[in-house]
Amino acid sequence: MSTKALNIKAGEPPSTPPTVFERTWPSRIDLKQEIMDEVVELLISKGWVVEDDRAWLYLCFDEVVVNAMLHGNEGDPRLEVTLTIRLDALRWVVTVADQGDGFTETAIPDQSQPESLMLEHGRGIRIMQEWLDELTYYRGGSLAWLTRRRADAIPPSV
Amino acid sequence: MSCDFLVVQRYDKIVLAEVKRERLLDPASITSLGEALIAECDRTAKISLVIDVTEVGYLSSAMIGKLVAVHKAAKISKGRVAIAGLKPTLLQMFKITQLDKLFQFAPDAQSVILEYKRKPL
Numbered sequence: 001m002s003t004k005a006l007n008i009k010a011g012e013p014p015s016t017p018p019t020v021f022e023r024t025w026p027s028r029i030d031l032k033q034e035i036m037d038e039v040v041e042l043l044i045s046k047g048w049v050v051e052d053d054r055a056w057l058y059l060c061f062d063e064v065v066v067n068a069m070l071h072g073n074e075g076d077p078r079l080e081v082t083l084t085i086r087l088d089a090l091r092w093v094v095t096v097a098d099q100g101d102g103f104t105e106t107a108i109p110d111q112s113q114p115e116s117l118m119l120e121h122g123r124g125i126r127i128m129q130e131w132l133d134e135l136t137y138y139r140g141g142s143l144a145w146l147t148r149r150r151a152d153a154i155p156p157s158v
Numbered sequence: 159m160s161c162d163f164l165v166v167q168r169y170d171k172i173v174l175a176e177v178k179r180e181r182l183l184d185p186a187s188i189t190s191l192g193e194a195l196i197a198e199c200d201r202t203a204k205i206s207l208v209i210d211v212t213e214v215g216y217l218s219s220a221m222i223g224k225l226v227a228v229h230k231a232a233k234i235s236k237g238r239v240a241i242a243g244l245k246p247t248l249l250q251m252f253k254i255t256q257l258d259k260l261f262q263f264a265p266d267a268q269s270v271i272l273e274y275k276r277k278p279l
Contacts, residue, residue: 028253029185032183032184033183033184036183052247053216053247054216055215055216055217055245055247055248055251056247058181058183058216058218059216059218059219059251060219061205062219062220063218063219066218066220115258115261116228117221117255117256118230118260119226119261121220121223122223123219123222123223123255124218124219124220126254126255127219127251127254127255130250130254
């Protein structure tokens, strides 16, 4: 099985595309569904993601929101997660930021190893990488950057 | 262990477990479902477990991981597990992480139940 390297960068994310939505929540796992529903509905209702991809969105956002709340912020409700949606003519970007110290790639099971098949954890990032056009972590891992081409983007004429 | 959205029917060692929930995303549901399925494997040696997920539209990677735990429990019981009615998008998620090597997939529960009846363990 081919695996993509996990992209973790120390610096800040790009300043573009511009932000069209931003909201902050306390790190309470009981809020996860509300957060996901709001963002998923926005992306689909605007036509930026097709309805058939709703399941992919839920899996991706479940992964990054849970990681931010439980691992990044260690489940501390006093700490916050901030979610933004950015948009340009061709793509949408969702970022999820926590207030933690980030993580290293060694914290993620190596999906290329046969023994990883029986692991009960560690598949989320691999699945996300398959559907997203880009998955990058900034700030040493405390900000997840997810991007994919817009479903309503007009392809360039040739 | 009970799970209020799991309907279980037992035909000797063939156990049909129907998941009556569209979303398998919250930790409590995932834990409850996993524990109930593992309990079925623990109580039935050589179990032939059919997990019917026809009604499931969304699941998390944590739920996929929990199904791996169920598979392990079935193997300990010297049994087998099939997942029936998995939507194409969700099947793709299993294939990405090569879990199609671990599980048998069937379009519907009845077809695999018939197969299991024809070929008991």
